[in-house]
Amino acid sequence: MPVNQNNEEFRPVIVAFCCNWCSYAGADLAGSSRLSYPADVKIIRVPCSCRVNPMFILRAFEKGADGVILCGCHPGDCHYSTGNYYARRRMTLLFSMLDFIGVENGRTRVEWVSAAEGVKFSETMNSFVAKIRSLGKNVRLGDLRCKN
């Protein structure tokens, strides 16, 4: 796997899709509890983890993301009862396909974060950013036109 030589300087672009009802509130709690997580994480709020179309994830990589994480309510706790169950199947298959075409499989992740889990949110983001830093820049899935 390509490891960036200057990992200290490498600031990855991380896109985090967070469901409105649990994970976004979890991020809020992390903020109001003054827990820290890297500023490299750009949060996109979605109504439900199930709203995330595989295309969103690929497009994030296309436009320069180095890692994409999807956060939703814990299975069983979905605001819409079952959305995250569908998301779970979809993401499993998508991640497996990305692995199949040779994209480093640490670049994508799914975590279930509830509104009460500010600590988990911050820990998740810290560990994910650390993982992406170790993987280095996303070269396999980016669009060359976006480099300038």
Place this chain on the structure above:
Amino acid sequence: MLKIKTADLPALYERIAQSQDLFLPVRSAGQTDFALWQKDAQVDLDTLKTVKSPKDVFFPQSETLYSCHREDGKLSVTPEELCDKPFVVFGMKACDVQGIAVLDKVFLSEPVDSYYAARRTHGTIVALACGRPETSCFCTVFGIDPAAPEGDVVTWMVDQWLYWDAKTDKGFALTDFLHDLFEPADESTVEQVKTAIRAIVKKLPYADLSLEGWGAQAADTRFDSPIWEQLYKPCLACGTCTFVCPTCQCYDIKDYDTGSGVQRYRCWDSCMYSDFTMMAHGNNRTSQMQRFRQRFMHKLAYFPANNDGVFSCVGCGRCVDKCPSHLNIVKVIKAFGKED
């Protein structure tokens, strides 16, 4: 007339590539297409037809026209630089060379397409006579001689030798540059090969295809024919025929948002697609029948009407080989022929 051993061709490629880009048929992942020569390239002169025609050396499937960049609130616009270095296309067949002549009529007439014109100015065409014409070939129907292509240099493959005959100033210049690789050759061998190729071509199944009734007048006589309603039915509306065609020249212009600016590029378009020539009011061809008719009428009626009777089909037969539904221009021509 000069010749070089086919075993020595890698040396010739290398010599050309020292000073300019060299495009030639390269086999990659089981298919052969024109590509930039590199040391480890698997050159394939045996495959008669590359999947795509070499037109994209002169008219790429997609090319950037200009880029806009935004930084600190300032906007800069950078036009793409025109081709300014000489290059060589090696191994073009007679039909493909005629394909370029068709493109010339479109892009080099006023207003001249500067991107295309720059490539035409700097490109040297080394044509290769067809060794083993295929069942789907019908170039002779359009007056093309696969045994004696046009081009800056014309070559023939005979046994272990490549015969080399420069025809134009560009061709002579290239030959001078490579002169020590060649040895003098005898015209008569090539004449024999030409005769052999012409004999095979006569036996091709589509050799006697009749273009009777096509040409400028077909725009009036065949546009409303009920035959189109029958012919288009199996068409899947994909762009295979268009994208493998050496003469299709329609393109679309689009913008790509790079996040910090815009790249304006043009790309091949296909009249088979539902968004072809889409305008604000919608589309002027609303059914697949109309789109299908457009493709063949353009090649066999509208183009000759505007270009002194020259058809914009060169009989390369790529669409015949590649159509997923086995539709093609030969079937169209024959269907109208039967009706007459």
Place this chain on the structure above:
Amino acid sequence: MQELITRAKALLESGEVQRVLGWKQGEHIYDPEPAFFDSAEALKDFVYNGFCGANLSKYMIEAAKLEGKTLVFLKPCDSYSFVQLMKEHRVDREKAHIIGVGCKGKLSVNKIDADGILDIQGAGYPDCADTLTVDTLYGQTTVSYKDAMLERCHVCKGKEHMVCDEQIGESADTADSDRFAQVAAIEAMSPEEKFAFFQSELSKCIRCNACRNVCPACSCRKCVFDSTKFDSTQKANTTSFEEKMFHIIRAFHVAGRCTDCGECSRVCPQGIPLHLFNRKFIKDINSLYGEYQAGVDAQAKAPLTSFTQEDAEPSIVAEGGLTHA
């Protein structure tokens, strides 16, 4: 073949069907085209031979919009696509009279390694030969029927029709290789090898969209890649990213609905093994959510529109739990 024509004529003449959807004689034995026949007279051009690979289920989407019934000939594997389309309400079972036609493996002229092919003997149906005799401009050659078969026939799903009103002709199960062997071989590669493999295959893509347009599962009225709402390059092979995104998203969109009919690989002008994407999804679905074959049962719950509380977490991929399953 005569039996098919006789039956079609009878159904047309009795007024039971308005039209016949079958294959029409081309210029050669190897280029028949899908065609609608409106009259008994027109059926003189009807043909059914080893080169009738085209899956006619796709055309039944259009036929469902026409007046009256359409008689359609479906091979065993085509019938899976029809059932899947029924499930999605894209075809009208009431407006179809389906004759399940026998199949002994379909051929690809591209697999016959000869220049200037004029005629091929032994490719008829039902009398097909073990060895095809190929007449070319440059002499005669032979090739075994098996070697000239389409990729999909080597992983034949069997002789049974999933839906039909009547059956004419015998079929043969032509399977002689493991459907998932190629997928498993790629899974065993290193990420670098996988990436290099797909890069070299997909860089051939010319974005002609033939794979999409021929696919019975790709029946959206407007494809997301034809949208003017985002800057998809749609028909241009501008960058290697778009090619990957297009093929991944296309395969994903048909995941759980793809019957593995193999049309995408059959029509690709560049010979890209597109079925690998579909089969990867099918293999994963089978190992994660239980064996599932799309197009068998129009009532069954599809794997991507159902779930269980015990489903695997996506992290299974990073843990290598799927590759070694």
